[in-house]
Amino acid sequence: MSAALFDLLFNSLLETLSMVAVSTLVGLAAGLPLGVILVVTDRGGIVENWPVNRVLGVIINATRSTPFIILMVAVIPITRSIVGTSIGTAAALVPLSIAATPFLARLIETALREVDRGLIEAAQAMGASPVQIVTRVLLPEALPGIVAAVTITIVSLIGYSAMAGAIGGGGLGDVGIRYGYQRFNVEVMLTVIAVLIVLVQCLQSAGDFLVRRLSKR
Structure with missing residues (x-):
């Protein structure tokens, strides 16, 4: 691997990590209360409110059912109004955060x-x-599932x-598409895939380890 390719991949990896970290935090900040609301307002919940539960559920399901590549294009006006552009790492944060919120809400609801x-x-x-029930019972008991x-x-x-790279979202996906696919550079494409696999394996293993520790506690 050349020094130029290494620098390119390293910078792209940092971009990917920053996009994932920020969108996860935003998704968690919005998805956690949504998941709690879905549970407590359901039939038999501690503050049962069936109309609110149904409307919120429909909105979350509608967002979740939208393919991410379509969601990125659909929210371009919103992205431009927030960050001033529709391409680049900052622009990718908007659709990533929107996609993460309902996804996390449903998983947290299940937990x-x-x-x-x-x-x-x-x-x-x-x-x-x-x-008090939410903060002292539900959330502490469901913490392993939330993690x-x-x-x-x-x-x-x-x-x-990685899909965001298709519209210039930056990160490893952008490198794979621009330098690997469009320029027919197999080395770049395979290296990007390998880095993504290692990254996923490391993060999944760390998450599983933390879940086991919390479950034992």
Whole structure:
């Protein structure tokens, strides 16, 4: 591998990591409360509100069902209004964050539903408020599942960030398309694939390790 190719891949890797990190944080900040709302407003929830639950569920499902490549194009006006451009690493953060939010919301909802109903009922019997039940029972008990959800989301966002390269989103995907596919450079293409595989394996292993530690605790 030449020094120029190494520098190119290293800088692209940093771009990919920054895109995934920021979009994960934004997705978690929005997806966590959405997941909580889906659980607590469902039938039999601690603050049951079926209309809110249904409307929110439809919106989340509609966003999740949109292929990412289409979502990137659809939100270009929003992206331009926020970052001033529709290409580059900063521009890719907008569709990545939008895609991460409903994805995380549903995974977190699933993790929260796995919490023992008896713990919730016990907290209610002791007079705990809905906020106390969420912060002291639901979230702590579901923490391993939430970490697993974040890990899955990160891995998915790595794939999405590679797709963002199709419209100049930067990162490893952009290098693979511009220098590998369009210039028929097999070495670049295979190297990008190898780096993505190693990156996914490392992050998935780290997430699995953290989930096991939290589960034992």
